[in-house]
């Protein structure tokens with residue numbers, strides 16, 4: 298595996314040259330070893346040499362989750378004896394996908410997490426609590442463990458499932474770093490407070506948050522990010538990753554979006570017509586993870602919507618960065634002709650102190666406008682009007698959705714569902 302993380306500090310031209318070189322090698326590898334991609338090249342009349350740089354990737358069709366489901370084995374490039382790990386997605390958005398990893402792929406994710414965690418500020422002196430699943434064939438916990446081990450920090454492998462174990466471990470092992478879902482970090486801190494202790498005094502100096510954004514699109518902390526920073530009295534950075542793309546984008550300690558790693562991934566951010574969007578504009582993250590040998594992918598559609606940033610990061614790395622994920626592609630809504638993602642509305646609601654909880658419903662009514670109903674839970678329903686909330690949303694997304702104010706208890710009855718780790722806040726009735 299080619300590793301050269303000093304490249305991140307060189308000029309963007311040098312970074313792109315290096316990225317394009319690895320991309321060419323990756324395309325050649327897919328052509329030679331992947332039955333799926335060989336067929337795709339042959340059908341389209343393309344040769345690997347037509348893809349010289351990231352800008353040529355648009356010549357190739359996109360790879361969708363459905364393709365992985367349907368042609369799974371055709372993506373496999375190695376014989377059975379080279380597979381060392383069978384990994385699967387959580388299946389939160391459909392049926393789980395199976396990804397086969399070789400020893401070198403495992404090495405690659407470990408390297409990815411080691412450079413990412415180090416940039417976020419983790420050192421060999423840290424105790425790092427990994428509060429995400431290591432078992433059940435999940436990738437995240439395994440990848441973090443491999444990264445923590447490489448840095449030489451101590452891992453506290455609590456997993457994510459049991460809140461009591463998380464709290465007990467935080468009190469007993471005194472981790473200095475916690476990797477977890479941000480809403481879970483908040484629940485954990487509140488439970489510690491209720492037990493009469495102060496989470497801010499436990500010695501946690503860094504939270505690395507996965508699965509939910511902790512920033513707004515201006516890259517400042519969202520209300521959730523800010524709450525975490527205060528309650529734990531520590532730095533809070535975010536990371537974004539996907540099992541299929543086997544790569545994470547982690548913020549450095551300056552927290553200005555997750556850095557792209559040129560040796561690990563080629564990234565395109567595109568609009569709904571597949572055209573690249575300019576920096577700062579939201580689009581779908583299309584990823585070509587480099588140097589994967591087991592099930593390599595070309596132009597994989599993650600379905601996640603975010604923007605990228607090209608302005609210099611204070612850490613000195615010149616790589617581009619990925620901002621918060623504001624939604625999933627299939628969650629895109631149209632309000633009077635304007636595209637809106639639920640995440641954008643949620644960020645506004647999180648900023649209103651009186652709002653305790655919320656959910657959103659979308660109904661398909663007309664082609665250009667869908668009916669979006671934002672249901673907001675407030676303790677005292679008289680203290681804030683639905684219209685003033687709708688105005689706040691309009692100030693941010695430019696259109697005014699329907700807002701209904703309810704009691705927080707009524708909203709919770711809808712959003713908290715048995716057996717689900719995260720609250721359900723988005724209800725889509727468009728295809729019914």
Ligand SMILES: [Zn+2]
Nearest residue numbers: 549610612614
């Ligand atoms: Zn940075």
